[in-house]
Amino acid sequence: xxxxxxxxxxxxxxxxALPMNMQWDFTKSKVDGMIFPAEDDPAYWKKIRKMFPMxxxxxxxxxxxxxxxxxxxxxxxxxHMRKVVTNIAEWDYKGDDWIxxxxxxxxxxTKAGRLINAAAEEIALTENATMAMNTIxxxxxxxxxxxxxMTDREHSGGRSGWLVREKRFGIKVTPLPLPNPCxxxxxxxxxxxxxxxxxxxVIAISHMITGTGxxxxxxAICVEAKKRDIFTVLDGAQCLGxxxxxxxxxxxDAYFSSxxxxxxxxxxxGLLYVRKERIADIWTTFAGGQWDNHEDEGYRLTQRxxxxxxxxxxxxxxxxxxxxxxxxxxxxxxxxxxDYLREGLRxxxxxxxxxxxxxxxxxxxxxxxxxxCEPGKIMDELWRRKKIRIRGVRQSTHIYNSLDEIDAxxxxxxxxxxxx
Ligand SMILES: Cc1ncc(COP(=O)(O)O)c(C=O)c1O
Numbered sequence: 001x002x003x004x005x006x007x008x009x010x011x012x013x014x015x016x017a018l019p020m021n022m023q024w025d026f027t028k029s030k031v032d033g034m035i036f037p038a039e040d041d042p043a044y045w046k047k048i049r050k051m052f053p054m055x056x057x058x059x060x061x062x063x064x065x066x067x068x069x070x071x072x073x074x075x076x077x078x079x080h081m082r083k084v085v086t087n088i089a090e091w092d093y094k095g096d097d098w099i100x101x102x103x104x105x106x107x108x109x110t111k112a113g114r115l116i117n118a119a120a121e122e123i124a125l126t127e128n129a130t131m132a133m134n135t136i137x138x139x140x141x142x143x144x145x146x147x148x149x150m151t152d153r154e155h156s157g158g159r160s161g162w163l164v165r166e167k168r169f170g171i172k173v174t175p176l177p178l179p180n181p182c183x184x185x186x187x188x189x190x191x192x193x194x195x196x197x198x199x200x201x202v203i204a205i206s207h208m209i210t211g212t213g214x215x216x217x218x219x220a221i222c223v224e225a226k227k228r229d230i231f232t233v234l235d236g237a238q239c240l241g242x243x244x245x246x247x248x249x250x251x252x253d254a255y256f257s258s259x260x261x262x263x264x265x266x267x268x269x270g271l272l273y274v275r276k277e278r279i280a281d282i283w284t285t286f287a288g289g290q291w292d293n294h295e296d297e298g299y300r301l302t303q304r305x306x307x308x309x310x311x312x313x314x315x316x317x318x319x320x321x322x323x324x325x326x327x328x329x330x331x332x333x334x335x336x337x338x339d340y341l342r343e344g345l346r347x348x349x350x351x352x353x354x355x356x357x358x359x360x361x362x363x364x365x366x367x368x369x370x371x372x373c374e375p376g377k378i379m380d381e382l383w384r385r386k387k388i389r390i391r392g393v394r395q396s397t398h399i400y401n402s403l404d405e406i407d408a409x410x411x412x413x414x415x416x417x418x419x420x
Pocket of ligand 1: 064065128129130131155156157158206208209210235236237238258270
């Protein structure tokens with residue numbers, strides 16, 4: 001039996017085994033020391049799948065809502081949270097970071113910036129895409145005659161800040177009806193060119209439409225916007241971590257995303273980019289002590305009071321995990337699986353696909369249903385028969401999915417089509 005003395009000794013040892021210094025080094029993470037499969041290993045993706053704590057036998061296809069975290073992300077987050085809680089009495093405020101919300105976290109912003117070709121000063125860490133969008137919608141100076149162009153398929157997290165501003169201050173929000181499915185990039189560019197008016201001051205659109213998975217020709221739209229001095233802000237909630245991104249090449253003024261979807265970071269993490277020539281124009285909405293810091297604008301827009309630093313430790317691990325596999329390799333796998341699913345679906349009678357058929361306008365999200373079938377019926381059947389989880393009529397493929405899981409999906413849809 002453990003005596004009281006032994007028990008106290010164990011406690012003391014445990015406490016001393018944990019590092020007292022909580023200065024977090026975001027240039028490094030546990031992922032650096034992990035053994036990843038060789039790139040030409042035929043079992044590469046099976047081995048990657050094992051790096052996720054999800055049990056075998058259940059297939060997860062709802063990254064469009066929330067990504068599944070790799071074990072290293074989960075464990076890094078939990079280990080940090082445990083350290084903070086266990087050692088809290090040690091915190092002497094001598095420069096250590098135990099919470100987020102007050103420090104610039106420049107190393108982490110630099111690393112996140114690498115994802116999209118941006119500098120740390122252009123990157124703010126947010127809690128999600130919605131918060132990032134609100135930072136722009138409420139922070140950009142606009143007069144009441146200004147018009148904001150968007151599509152009729154924006155997610156509420158991408159449009160609502162603009163709607164508040166319209167109701168409160170009288171700007172005009174114009175949602176453009178998108179064709180369904182989007183046929184080709186020219187069709188969409190033409191739609192915007194015809195809709196721009198002398199009042200148009202902002203174009204605020206999704207890079208990938210959440211409800212169809214169609215990728216919009218954002219680069220061409222930004223080129224046209226720039227010619228007319230229109231501010232462009234892109235909602236990349238469904239792109240960051242899925243499609244390799246270069247915001248300088250796209251030419252947008254601002255870009256934002258959650259990190260908890262395709263980047264596989266802990267829930268409650270996101271990112272906002274504003275190009276350096278425009279970031280000083282964005283007023284601070286969630287104002288903390290750095291609200292007027294124009295030396296580091298990304299820090300100004302990041303700082304907003306106490307947050308959970310453990311989540312940023314998870315973000316750090318997710319970024320390293322992503323870079324170790326490689327953004328291009330991840331994209332190729334996601335796109336390959338998405339194309340395989342769509343090809344299979346096209347061979348099944350009565351399947352209607354809302355995702356664009358254009359090869360450059362689709363990747364990992366496929367939205368489909370059987371003609372006349374209640375939305376949700378396929379979802380329920382996939383779960384009942386195969387333990388495959390999609391969301392409603394949307395199926396998102398990520399690196400933890402396999403061809404076998406997609407074949408099983410097609411088998412169920414084929415059977416349903418036969419009796420429908
Ligand atoms: C295109 C798009 N924008 C914004 C959001 C909102 O993301 P969050 O809940 O992380 O703010 C989503 C979520 O699905 C989305 O798909």
